[in-house]
Amino acid sequence: MTNPPTSSGLTGVAEAARQAPGRGLPPVHLWHPDHCGEIDILIRADGVWMHEGSPIGRAELMRLFSTVLRKDPDGYHLVTPVEKLKIAVEDLPFRAVAVREEGEALIFTTDQGDEAAAGPDHAIIVETDATTGEPAPRVHVRGDLWARIARPVFYELVERAQEADGRLAVRSGGVTFPLGPEGAGL
Incomplete structure (x- = not known):
């Protein structure tokens, strides 16, 4: 049984990333869900991933999110087959x-x-x-x-x-x- 989606959208993003076969990357270039809003995630210029102002301490979680990261003309997004959440990136991801x-x-x-x-x-x-x-x-x-x-x-x-x-x-x-x-x- 999977966890229900949270209002932050983190659960849905993490679940989609987990379902990637093997160590391969999910096909985010093929996913075109509606934009669901923004999520308070920032990738700082020094590479630290922040969520709601605090560093994300789990390397596995950052790796998971990085696999569903995509840059579109309007910015960086975490993308799943059903969600598209905009995040902030100070320099490069x-x-x-x-x-x-x-x-x-x-x-x-x-x-x-x-x-x-x-x-x-x-x-x-x-x-x-x-x-x-x-x-x-x-x-x-x-x-x-x-x-x-x-x-x-x-x-x-x-x-x-x-x-x-x-x-x-x-x-x-x-x-x-x-x-x-x-x-x-x-």
């Missing part, structure tokens, strides 16, 4: 907290356990703050969801980088990704 090399691919691991092999389907993009010059690197994870590359991971990329067309770049999956603008002293 995930953090790339590790990178490893497998063959000719750089494999990023996010704070929620997702893996993305940089290449044609998973770009690495480094934007630079016009005022401070500080790099803001990110890697594509899935759908329209991206992970902010953590500073230590970015330093690892810089250590692996080689010069290409006058800038530092890394190669992965047959694609060259510049790590900064031309002439940037990384």
